[in-house]
Amino acid sequence: MNPMLDCQAVMRQLWAYLDGELSRDRVAAIEAHIAMCEQCYPQCQFEQTFLAQIAHARHEHSDLERLRTRLVTALVAEGFGDQGDRS
């Protein structure tokens, strides 16, 4: 078995693996490789920490409650019942 081919196969599917988009068998094979590979393990960690940075970088609205009030007012004008303005 050529270890370079193994690494390349893992790297080709690393994003799909981290995104939970692969079959259980494929996940097991990739995890087994990563756990033993000095090249793929740090890359996997690098990509995981990168994805965590993106997931936490949410650009939130500065005043969501004001927007909610405005939205409910617009919905009420469309006939939305008053039971809908609880939040």
Next chain:
Amino acid sequence: MPGTIGGGGDLTRDMTDHAAEKQSKDARFHEEALRWLPEVTRFALSLTKSEPDADDLVQETFLRAYRSWSTYAPGSECRAWLFTICRNTYYREQNRERRMVVCDDPELESLAAAAIHMSAQQSGFGDVFAKFDLRDAVVRALGELPDVFREAVLLVDVEDQSYDTAAVVIGVPIGTIRSRLYRGRRLLQERLLAYAKDLGLGSPSASTTRTELPQ
């Protein structure tokens, strides 16, 4: 009493049924649609890059959703349905749907990511994402990404949607989502690593440090 004469009872019942039906519809809209306001607002902000424009887009999205609530299939993914309406509304009103086609092989993009990691590791930036909170830089870099890449990254990486759902929201094949997502991530990594280098966040000794594997 009208309800006791001729068909009046039916009319009263019909009116009562109608009111109950509407009340139920509104309650379901509140529970299933309005709960996603923060997520839809983030998505709208990422599209418009302006809070006043995002406010208008969010309002229009929910008004359209409310008007067509009868077409929403109960139990389906309401958040994805709202994202779809939001995106379609934005692009239709802006008349700016991008027809840009990314033909790259998603797996080649994955290999490109491996090259970026190797380069980062060799120059001492292999652990920069683990060591520093780059939130502001990420938000800025996301805002600078071309639309087609930004929306794929936002749906999958920020809003935690599957490739399938992102493909439905954007209206492209799943392979296109992969290509756009992976390319978007690569562009983000390049920008963030450049930012980290500008700030001198690297560890000069990292290139010579042997990585420890888990026990």
